[in-house]
Amino acid sequence: METAGGNSSCSCPANIFSRFTENEMEGQLFFLFAQVCILLVLVNLARIALRLVRLPQYTAELIAASIMGPFALGKISWVRDTLFPIAGLKAMVSFSSTSGLFYAFVVGLEMDPSLIWTSSRQARLTALSSLAMSAILGTAMSNPLCQMLNLQINCVNIRLILPLFIALTGSPMMIRQATEMKLGTTNVGQLGCSVAVLMDVACLSGMALVSLSPVLHQATVNHDLFEPFMALLYPMVIYTLVGPCVGLVMRSKQSGVQLVLVMVMVLVCTGLGEAVGYNGLVASFIFGLLVPRKGGVATDLLDRLFYPVRYIALPMYLNFGQQMAKYDASWHIALKGPAGLPIQAVLVVSVVSMAAKVATALVMASVYKAPLNEGIILGFLLNARGFSDMILISAAVERKVMDLRIKSLIINASILNSMLAALAVLTVMRVTKRPEPTAEPHQVIERQGHGTKLRLLVCLHNVVDVTSTINVVEACRGSGALPLAVHTLYLIEYNEQTAAQLMYRRSATDTLVGGEMKKIDATIEAYAKDAGVQLRRNSAISFFFNMHEDICHKAEDMKASIVILPFHRVQRLDGKMQLRSSALRRLNKRMLYYAPCPVGIIVDRGLGGATLRSATRMCHNIIGLFFGGASDREALTLGSRMAEHPGIHFTLVRFLPLSQIQSSTATTSGDTPEGARRSVHTYEEAMNPETLPTTSPGSNTVFISIAMKEEALDKKSLENFRTMYEETGIASYREMAAKRGQEMVATLQALDAECTLFIAGCGESQACTGLSGCATDCPELGPIGGLLSSSNFSFTSSVLTVIKWMNSRYSV
Template sequence: MVNASSSPSSLLVCEDNDGYPVFALGMEVSCILVLSHFFHLILKPLGLPGPIAQMLAGLVLGPSGLSQIKAVRKYFFIHDATDNYQSMAMFSRIIFMFLIGLEMDIPYLFRSLRPAAGIAFGGGVVCSIFAVAISPFMYRQTGDHEDKFTFALILMLLIANTASPVVIRLAAELNLATSDVGRLAISSSLINDISCLLVVALMTVLGGDGGKVWERIRGGIFSIMVLGVVVILNQHLARWLNQRNRKRKYLKNAEVFCILSVVLATCMFIELMGYNSISACFFIGMMFPREGKTARTLLHKLTYPVHNFILPIYFGFTGFQADITHLKSFHHIIVIVLVVLLSMGGKISGTLAACHYFKIPLKEGVVLAFLLNLKGHVDILIICVALQKHRWSPAIYNVLIVTIVINTTVVGPAVTFLLRKEREAMAFREIGLEWQNPESELRVLACVHCPRHVSTMVGVINAVSSGSHKAPITPYLVHLIELTEKSSTNLMYHQLESNELSDEEDYGGNDVLEINDAVDDFIMETGIMIRQISAVSPVASIYEDVCNVAEDIRASIILLPFHKHHRIDGNMEKGKEGIRATNQKVLRHSPCSAAILIDRGLRAPPQVPAGSDTGQHIVSLFFGGPDDREALAFSSRLAMHPDVHLTVTRFLLAPRKEHLGFDIASNKDEEVLMAISSDEAQNEVDEAFLGNFYNRYVMSGQVRYVEKYVENGAGTVAMLSEMGKMYSLFVVGKGGRRLSPLTAGMSNWEECPELGSVGDLLASSDFAISSSVLVIQQQRHPRKEIIDDEL
């Protein structure tokens, strides 16, 4: 008991401060945060990710480091505070796993379930074989006298497990989270982690006498029922909160607290029932409704604190558990080396074998193998279960904890080294749609400056989504917000989000609310999940944000809005000139294909009965060249939509020689004729691509194919004018084609060179058509760096 007359300040530093563990807990957490950021600053130039620095901070602060100092241990690292730190790490894990489930790419998880499961179980099976082989030796080292089968099972789980939270965070730190190898590693680690937790749960249920077994089974069934009720409750709660906050950008803090309280209460109930809540909180997050303000608010409110406060505490706790002072025996060192080597060897051999079966490249397989070697909280949980059920010595417990920390701190730098070595081979190089499989994933980055652009952009996204898993689409929508000179001298963007007195006019204002509502309505109607991003920059450099986001998400194509908008009278009115400058710079520096969309009222394809001819009619124009091939490849995605009727119109020169004459200077005639005769290779590429397209789509009846013969540029203009009222959308390449009589003279009055000659003609107010136009440019060379050059 503490003397009542003592002051609070004296109690904080008194010798017997067991009554005030909160102070010690605060000191531990503060030291973890400070040390983890310090180590991260030192290790970041070496390429080592944050989780490694945070584990090292826990190791330095734990029993192996500062806790050995008597004054530190006396005042700050008391037993109760350490127990509270363990509880805080558990809460951190709950919130983090809920966020992982909320951010999980569920469509990709289902698409990649077979290879992800194969890789997860491939490494796990080989590790289990190795574990069984060394279990007799380890059994003697632990001095265990219980069931040998249970001991071997625990060792198998310990060596085979992969820590999914560490893999997810490490992949994000190394910019792998959006790559194929990174997403496959995340999916495989989740499958491995949850499988090991299920085995641990079965061990917990089946352990003990018969009466307790049935009691635990009943508790498990009741926990599953509670989990199902909470999932259903979240569905209704999220919809109600979305309706309640229609005129707000985000939910109130009290409402966010209510949702998190439900999640924490559910997970704590499952913990009290004797089961681990990692899978439960992940499942709650994964099943949480993604559309609307509720999910958007949770992502906005949780991302920053989780990555900067919760994760350092969580990963620091793993390092905090290790105590290398007990490694005084040569046998202990042998155990550590043996377990680490067998774990790494089993994961590498099993993962590479599975990758070979699924035809994954060797370089990606090696990175996958090392990523799946990471250990974490579930391994500690397995050791704790073993310690409770078996009479292991504390020394062996610490030895196994040290193996977990060493395994992760060795694998992290190894992955970084591999990525540095293979940076060129594994860097983002988005090849054109022309060379991609039409059924591969299409990652679209749609840019909007204001709510006016949203309906058209989501219309294109809907049209290009086939509605089947055969041609998946992952759309992103980035809101480009101009950072004005006035607003840049005030608060930063992230500060304005939490300051109710701030003027958000220059940071999106009501535009953000309208854009969010339009996206939410689209998601509700179509079921296509659009991920939203905000980019706030000065107008001169906002193109850098577009290119950087496209590279981060590994986009296949960037959709840009035209700087003019359609008026009621049919004319095109100029908007902000900064939009045009941004489009021009993006076209020059884009890491992937890019397209400018001229909107004349394009909407999403209507829902019509199968076989009806009243859907959306789209035409793809083909003159020849790489950009037109890219436009045709993009059009093939449109053709897969059941409510889209695509027509491909190829323009060809009339066969008679006298039709080669056109109304331009004679010297240009000669240039054109020379270009025609010297471009046979390009013609062959065009013919081969068109041939494949014809056999795949036209022969099957999916696409209508038309050839138009014209004599010169004037004939092309007349033909396009006739087609203007037949289609709602024209898709055409920007240019990149040879000099051709088909377009000769059309660039003499060119107003917007970034659209090319045909696109500029179709976008002109003088050209009386009411169709929208999509002008596509193929990305020809990888972008090495972005330079800020003036146009």
């Protein structure tokens, strides 16, 4: 629009959000809210991308902050003007600075100080050697690096900062990376945890002294020891007074007020630490480090603070640092003159940092005769970067010993170091990886003799699986005289809820992951003590999409006879089955394909009651359903062992196909020719075709098919069961006709009223053809297992479906 004076004016706002931000305070909060929302989206997208390529997800926040910062989106003028205007800078500075303090507090919670005095001699020697190597290489590379950067004044600062940067290791990040790569409970993973904590404590102590250098210098000049005394008194006050106060606050019932009080304590104690001379990040880190670990105080705080701190506070702090430094300009200027940051300088620092730790790890592996691949993995694991670099940058900038080029060098070298080290660890692991589980079974219960030790691998997902699992284990004890080996495997999904608590694991049997695992441990221990059963506890910590590898490897190591898995649904109060985890169902389907032994899936409908009690005095009526086939024979063998338990009444119900019943009736009446009467041969004849009678060319030749072999094996198994259990009165035996559709459902419902547990196979014989019209929700369990586990029919008994190697019948 043109005015009378000829001047043109535009009514378009300078920012597309200006109409929402007329008030200054509202505008700052609006821009802050927009930045947080975009960061949340970017962090989740980065995590998804890293998971797809199997890379550690601990760098997702750094990637998100880099994308949102001036390195990527910040280069676009309209994005920079929209998201980071001058009007929104004040709120971002305040929020980001506070976010850095809370992140430092969480890192202090994650670091376990007990590793300092419980570390092994090898860990201490490795840490000292790595520190010495870092100091030597850092000092040697200082002068060439000064020439690359064309530094004249700050060359002395490089000699101080570079050895410290090379020696630093982000121990919480390293532990997280090792856990994601399934190295957390291995020897190399535990050694790496101890070495990383020792190195970080040594370096952070040095940086704390650097942050206190003005106080110490002032005390030397004025001959006044009051300020140094207050600085030394700060951690003692935190340990003796504030730490127990945090424990008292977190001891009561969980509520939002607790977190508010803890956050206020963090800010107050950080302010006190800054008043006595500490850097703010260092003071907040010391507070988190000295919070008591007993009683689950630290793990509870981590569980509740981890998500907002990792997803919001950390990316905002990193983005704030990039906005303030604008280190992307260094890369741009590097192509034009020596004042910028050459890329080769970043590469040199990253390579020297990795070389120092890899060389030290290889030397120590040679001294302690450890495998070469473990030494290489340990060396690259120690190159994980994290919070220690942030403290180094913050303390150095605060004391004015780091200019923009050195800061850019440290930031870019830290990012490059983390990415290259993670890729190197993955490469070494894939080269030396244990072979993938094959889809070929090597153990079946059917082939084991009556007195052979039964090896159970029982998998537990949460506390609702405990009662049914204990009752199944107790039933498998039989009379008590049969040998039994039980291994429990806790299926712990690696996610943001469990990641922080996994920092305190020391072995595969240590399960400090939430209150449910503690309840499971207590219940399993009580049952083992009462029943006199030796139980070996283990844990599988992984994402659900590859957790089957851990289970299969454990089954192979212990030569498991059967793997017991929980069902992916739980029973509601109205009796219907409710989905609890679709990922658990996909895990079960993968196990049905890859398991090296039979798999049993428990559908729990209150087996053993609702209380966590011992099952040694249980009393159950168990019905085994036998239709024929390999899986049914496995279920029959397992049920036979249960039949010997004094508290179990076992009944085997064999379902005969209608065609077989009609054939038997016709044969009895004498209407069938003599040559056709002998349709089923003995077990020896079925398995050895040479023993079959030969016939003349004009007669009916007998062909041995797979179905005839299976029929002979079924007959042999039933004969053995009836001889050992029915004739001795240990168990009962019935035969029924396999009906079709609703008639078969009615038959099973009648049996359901007589028992508390069904044991069945997946139904591979012709007797199950009549159930093909019944709609089931779980086709992977077969016609019988899918029918008994369905919510469409009013079954009240629990179900144990035994499946022997599903191969590729169902998609995984």
